[in-house]
Amino acid sequence: MSWEHTDRPRLGLKAAFPGRLGFLGRMRVVLVSMWCKASGRYSLIVLAIWILVSLVSRFWTPVPIWTTDGYRIWQAPSRTHLLGTDGTGADILSWLMAGSATNLVISLLAVILSGVLGLLLVMAMVSRSSGVSQTVVVLVDALISLPTVLLALILAVPLGPSIAVVVVACGFGYGLNLARIVRPQALLAAESDYVQSARHSGVGSFRIFCTHLVPNIIPVLCVQLSMSAGTSVLAEAGLTYLGVGVPSGLPSWGHSLTTSVKFINVFPLTVLWPGLVVTMVVVALNLFGDALRDAIDPVTNPRFRVAVAASGRSALQSERQTPSAQSDDSGHHVENAIHTGEGGR
Amino acid sequence: MARFLMRRLVLFILALMGISLLIFLALRILPGDVAAVMAGLDAPPERVDRLRRQMGLDRSYPRQYLDWISGFLQGDLGRSILTNRSIASQVGIRAQITFPLILLGLGMALLLGIPLGCAAALARSPRMQSFSHMAAIVGGSVPALWSGLLLIMLFAKGSGLIGLLPSQGFPALGWAQPGQALAALILPALSTGIIVGAGIMRYTRSLLGDMLSSGYVDMGMACGMTRTQAALRIGLRLASPQLVSVIGLTMAEMVTGVMVSENLFALPGLGSMLVTDVGNRDLPAVQSELLLLAAFFLFLGLLVDVVHRLIDPRFRGVARQEVAD
Amino acid sequence: MSLVIDGLGLSIGGRTILDRVNLRVADGQRVGLIGSSGSGKSMIARSVLGTAPLTASLSGSILVDGLQILGSDDRSLADLRGSRMGMIFQNPSTALNPVKKVYSQVELPLRRHYRLSAQERRRRVMEILQQVGLDADLAGSYPHELSGGQQQRAAIATALVTKPRLILADEPTTALDAITQRQIVDLLVSLVDQSGASLLFITHDFSVLARVADYCYILDAGRVVESGQTQSILRDPSSPQGRTLVRAARELTLRADGGKHEDD
Numbered sequence: 040m041s042w043e044h045t046d047r048p049r050l051g052l053k054a055a056f057p058g059r060l061g062f063l064g065r066m067r068v069v070l071v072s073m074w075c076k077a078s079g080r081y082s083l084i085v086l087a088i089w090i091l092v093s094l095v096s097r098f099w100t101p102v103p104i105w106t107t108d109g110y111r112i113w114q115a116p117s118r119t120h121l122l123g124t125d126g127t128g129a130d131i132l133s134w135l136m137a138g139s140a141t142n143l144v145i146s147l148l149a150v151i152l153s154g155v156l157g158l159l160l161v162m163a164m165v166s167r168s169s170g171v172s173q174t175v176v177v178l179v180d181a182l183i184s185l186p187t188v189l190l191a192l193i194l195a196v197p198l199g200p201s202i203a204v205v206v207v208a209c210g211f212g213y214g215l216n217l218a219r220i221v222r223p224q225a226l227l228a229a230e231s232d233y234v235q236s237a238r239h240s241g242v243g244s245f246r247i248f249c250t251h252l253v254p255n256i257i258p259v260l261c262v263q264l265s266m267s268a269g270t271s272v273l274a275e276a277g278l279t280y281l282g283v284g285v286p287s288g289l290p291s292w293g294h295s296l297t298t299s300v301k302f303i304n305v306f307p308l309t310v311l312w313p314g315l316v317v318t319m320v321v322v323a324l325n326l327f328g329d330a331l332r333d334a335i336d337p338v339t340n341p342r343f344r345v346a347v348a349a350s351g352r353s354a355l356q357s358e359r360q361t362p363s364a365q366s367d368d369s370g371h372h373v374e375n376a377i378h379t380g381e382g383g384r
Numbered sequence: 385m386a387r388f389l390m391r392r393l394v395l396f397i398l399a400l401m402g403i404s405l406l407i408f409l410a411l412r413i414l415p416g417d418v419a420a421v422m423a424g425l426d427a428p429p430e431r432v433d434r435l436r437r438q439m440g441l442d443r444s445y446p447r448q449y450l451d452w453i454s455g456f457l458q459g460d461l462g463r464s465i466l467t468n469r470s471i472a473s474q475v476g477i478r479a480q481i482t483f484p485l486i487l488l489g490l491g492m493a494l495l496l497g498i499p500l501g502c503a504a505a506l507a508r509s510p511r512m513q514s515f516s517h518m519a520a521i522v523g524g525s526v527p528a529l530w531s532g533l534l535l536i537m538l539f540a541k542g543s544g545l546i547g548l549l550p551s552q553g554f555p556a557l558g559w560a561q562p563g564q565a566l567a568a569l570i571l572p573a574l575s576t577g578i579i580v581g582a583g584i585m586r587y588t589r590s591l592l593g594d595m596l597s598s599g600y601v602d603m604g605m606a607c608g609m610t611r612t613q614a615a616l617r618i619g620l621r622l623a624s625p626q627l628v629s630v631i632g633l634t635m636a637e638m639v640t641g642v643m644v645s646e647n648l649f650a651l652p653g654l655g656s657m658l659v660t661d662v663g664n665r666d667l668p669a670v671q672s673e674l675l676l677l678a679a680f681f682l683f684l685g686l687l688v689d690v691v692h693r694l695i696d697p698r699f700r701g702v703a704r705q706e707v708a709d
Numbered sequence: 710m711s712l713v714i715d716g717l718g719l720s721i722g723g724r725t726i727l728d729r730v731n732l733r734v735a736d737g738q739r740v741g742l743i744g745s746s747g748s749g750k751s752m753i754a755r756s757v758l759g760t761a762p763l764t765a766s767l768s769g770s771i772l773v774d775g776l777q778i779l780g781s782d783d784r785s786l787a788d789l790r791g792s793r794m795g796m797i798f799q800n801p802s803t804a805l806n807p808v809k810k811v812y813s814q815v816e817l818p819l820r821r822h823y824r825l826s827a828q829e830r831r832r833r834v835m836e837i838l839q840q841v842g843l844d845a846d847l848a849g850s851y852p853h854e855l856s857g858g859q860q861q862r863a864a865i866a867t868a869l870v871t872k873p874r875l876i877l878a879d880e881p882t883t884a885l886d887a888i889t890q891r892q893i894v895d896l897l898v899s900l901v902d903q904s905g906a907s908l909l910f911i912t913h914d915f916s917v918l919a920r921v922a923d924y925c926y927i928l929d930a931g932r933v934v935e936s937g938q939t940q941s942i943l944r945d946p947s948s949p950q951g952r953t954l955v956r957a958a959r960e961l962t963l964r965a966d967g968g969k970h971e972d973d
Contacts, residue, residue: 506763507763508763510722510764596762596763597762598803599798599799599800599803599804600803600804600805600806600807602755602760602796602798602804603796603798603804603805603806603864603867604806604817605758605759605760605787605790606758606760606790606791606795606796606798606868607790607791607817607818607821607867608787608788608790608791608792608817608818608821608822609787609821610783610784610786610787611760611763611783612783613787618806621808622806622807622808695808
C-alpha cells in the first residue's frame with residue numbers, strides 16, 4: 040500500500056448486494072453490465088465456450104481421443120481432422136476439447152483451495168490477538184517468495200506427476216498471495232466503525248468476518264481469484280512440460296503443447312493451436328475478474344441504481360446521488376491494490 | 385530498522401527450517417520403497433539393501449535429517465546416487481547458466497516493461513490507453529513454452545524464418561567463449577522476458593496512473609515540471625517501493641518460465657538438472673537442490689523487504705522516531 | 710497578473726464537469742470561488758495551471774495576462790507554473806513530496822526557473838520560510854514530521870518562493886482545524902497583499918471567504934450560478950445554492966465559530 044492510500048471502507052453486506060433486488064435480479068444486473076463492455080463480453084463468451092466444450096467432451100469429441108492411426112500422422116487440417124493430427128495420428132482438436140475439461144477441473148480446484156486458504160489466513164491476520172495476526176503476517180511475507188514450481192517439484196517426488204501436484208502447488212501459492220493482497224482492505228474494514236459497533240453489540244468474530252469483512256473484500260477477491268484461475272492454466276502448461284504436472288496420457292492443454300514441441304521444426308502449425316487456446320482463455324480470465332468487479336460494485340455501477348429504482352424502491356438513491364470524481368478514484372485504488380500484489384504466481 | 389532486520393532474519397531462518405523439514409518429509413513419506421524403485425524392478429535384494437545404506441535410508445529420520453542439514457551448512461550437498469558426482473560442484477557449474485539466464489531475462493523484462501508502462505500511463509488518447517492495457521494483458525497470458533516455440537520458429541539459426549540466433553545448447557567451453565555463450569542465452573531469456581515484461585508493464589502503468597492522479601505529481605507540475613518530468617521524477621520514485629516488491633515476486637514467478645526454457649533450448653542449467661533428478665528420484669540430489677533454491681528465494685524475499693523499507697520514506701520516518709524515543 | 714476565463718468547458722469520459730464558466734481576476738485583485746464539494750472548483754484551478762487530467766477534454770479560453778493557456782504545449786506552461794503562477798493545494802500531506810526534505814521542496818521552483826547560486830537560493834528559501842512562520846530548523850525535516858498547519862505553511866512557502874504574480878489557492882484550509890485555518894488564511898492574505906499578486910481563492914466555506922476576497926463567484930454542478938461583491942452576496946444571496954452556502958456559514962459562525970467541519 041502506498042502512503043497516500045485513503046480508500047474509504049465500503050458499507051457492508053447490504054451495500055455490496057443491494058438487498059431489495061432478488062438474487063436473480065442481481066445476477067441479471069451483473070451479467071448485463073458485464074455484457075455491455077467489450078472486455079466483459081469477450082470473457083463471458085470465451086468462458087462459456089470453455090465450460091460448454093468441457094461438458095460436451097465428456098460424451099463426444101469429433102474423433103475419439105484414443106483413436107490413433109499410424110498412417111495418418113502429422114496431417115494437415117482436413118474435413119475429418121479440423122486442426123490436423125499429431126505425431127501419433129491423434130486428432131488435435133479432440134485432444135484440445137478433452138483437455139479443456141482437465142484444465143477446467145484444475146483451475147476450479149486451485150481457485151477453491153486458494154480462496155479457502157487465503158480467507159483463513161486473512162481471518163487470522165485481522166484477528167484481535169496480535170500474536171496470531173503478526174505471526175501469520177510475517178509467515179506469509181516469508182513464504183510468498185517461494186516459486187510455485189519449487190513446491191510442485193517437492194510434491195512431485197512422492198506423488199509423481201498428477202493433477203494433485205498442480206492443484207496443491209497453485210492453490211498454496213495463490214492463497215498466500217491472496218491473503219497478502221486482501222489484508223489492507225480487510226484491516227481497513229476491521230477498524231471501521233460498523234465493525235466496532237457490531238463488536239460492541241456482541242456479535243461474534245466469525246459472524247463479523249462473514250457479514251462485514253467478506254463483502255468488503257469481494258471486489259479484490261473477484262479480480263484475484265479470476266486471475267489465479269488464469270495463472271493456474273499457465274502453470275499447468277509449464278509443469279506438465281517439465282514432467283511434474285498432468286501425467287502423460289491424460290489430455291490437457293499442457294499435454295497438447297508438450298507433444299507439439301518435439302517436431303516443431305517439421306510441423307510448426309501444430310504448435311499454434313494449443314498455445315492460442317491457452318492464451319485466449321487466460322486473457323479471458325484476466326478480463327473476467329476486472330469486469331466482474333466493476334459489475335458487482337453497487338457504488339460505481341449505475342445499473343444497480345436503475346434496477347433498484349425500477350423495482351419501485353429507491354432506497355439506495357439518496358446515498359449515491361453524487362457521482363463525483365471521488366467514486367471513480369476509489370475504484371482505481373482497488374485496482375492499484377490488486378496490481379501491486381498481483382505479482383501472483 | 386535494526387529491529388526489523390533482526391526480526392526478518394529470524395523469520396528467514398525459521399522459514400528455511402520449515403521448508404527443509406517439508407522437503408525432507410515429502411521425500412521420505414513416499415508410497416513404496418525408494419531404494420527398491422531406484423534399483424529397478426527385478427533387482428536382487430542385496431542390491432536394494434546396499435542402495436538403501438548408501439542413501440542413508442537405514443538410519444532413523446531425525447538422524448538422517450541432522451546429517452543432511454549439518455552437511456548442507458558446511459557446504460557439503462552430498463553425492464548423486466546415479467552419477468556419484470558431488471552435487472555441490474554440479475550446482476556450481478550449472479548455476480553459471482541459470483543465473484545469467486535469470487538476470488538477462490529480468491533485465492529484458494525491466495527494459496521492456498518499465499518504459500512501456502510509463503508510456504502507457506502517460507498516453508493521452510483513450511484508444512492508446514486501452515490498446516496498451518490489452519497488449520500488457522495478452523503478453524502476460526502467453527505460456528512460456530509457447531513464446532519459446534514461437535521465438536524458435538522466428539529466429540532460430542537454421543530453421544527459423546529469420547535465422548539469427550542459436551536455439552539449442554550451450555557452447556562446450558561455457559563462458560570461455562563469451563560471445564557464443566551470450567548468444568545462446570538471448571532467445572531463452574527473451575522467451576521469459578517478454579512475458580514477465582508484460583506483467584511489469586501492467587504494474588507500472590497502474591501504479592504510475594495512480595500517482596498521476598495523486599497530489600504529489602500535481603505539486604511537482606505546479607513547481608514548474610512538465611507532466612512527463614513530474615511523472616518520472618516524482619511519480620516513479622514514489623511508486624518504486626511497490627515496484628521493487630513486484631519485481632521481487634516476479635523473479636520467483638519467472639522460475640517456471642526459466643526451467644521451461646532451459647529444457648526447451650537444451651541448456652544444461654539448474655532447472656533442467658532439477659527436473660532430471662526429480663524424474664530419476666535421485667533423493668540426495670533432489671533434496672539439496674530444492675533446499676538451495678528455496679534458500680535463494682527466501683533470501684531474495686528478505687532482500688526485497690529490506691530494500692522496500694529503505695526506499696519507503698514512511699518507514700524511514702518511523703525509524704527516525706524510534707531513534708528519537 | 711490578470712486571469713480571464715471565458716466559456717470554459719471540461720468533460721471527462723463524456724461526463725461534463727465544467728460548463729461554460731466565465732470568471733475574471735483583475736491584476737492585484739483577490740477573488741473567491743465558492744461551491745459545494747464536487748462542483749468542479751478544483752478543476753478550474755487545474756485547468757488554469759494546465760494540469761487537468763490527461764483524459765479531460767477542454768473548450769473555451771483561459772487567458773493569463775493575455776496568454777492563451779488552453780492548447781499551449783506543456784513545456785511552455787511548465788515555464789509559467791511555479792514562476793509566474795503559484796498553486797496551493799487542499800491537502801499538503803498528499804502534495805508535499807514525502808521523500809524530499811522541506812528545504813528542497815521549497816527550493817524546487819527556484820531550481821526549475823532561475824539560475825541562482827546555492828547561497829542565493831538558500832537565502833531566499835530561508836527568507837520565505839521565515840515569512841510563512843516556519844522555524845529554520847524545520848527546513849531539514851520530512852513533511853510527515855510536521856503538523857498539518859506546518860505542512861501547509863511549507864506548501865505556501867513553495868508556492869510563493871518565486872514571488873508569482875497569480876496565486877491559486879485550492880481550499881488551502883479545509884484539511885486544517887479551525888484555529889489553524891484562521892492563521893493560515895491571515896498569513897496568506899498578508900503575504901499576497903505584500904507582494905501585490907492576484908489571488909483566486911477556492912473554498913466551500915463563506916466564513917473563510919469573507920476574510921479573503923471582496924468579489925466572489927458561486928459554482929454549482931460546473932456552472933457559475935451567481936457572482937458579485939462578497940458582502941452583498943452574504944447579505945442577500947440571489948441563487949438557492951448561494952442561500953444554502955450562506956446559511957451554512959452563518960450557522961457555523963453562530964455555533965461559537967468553531968468546530969471541525971471536514972465534510973469534504
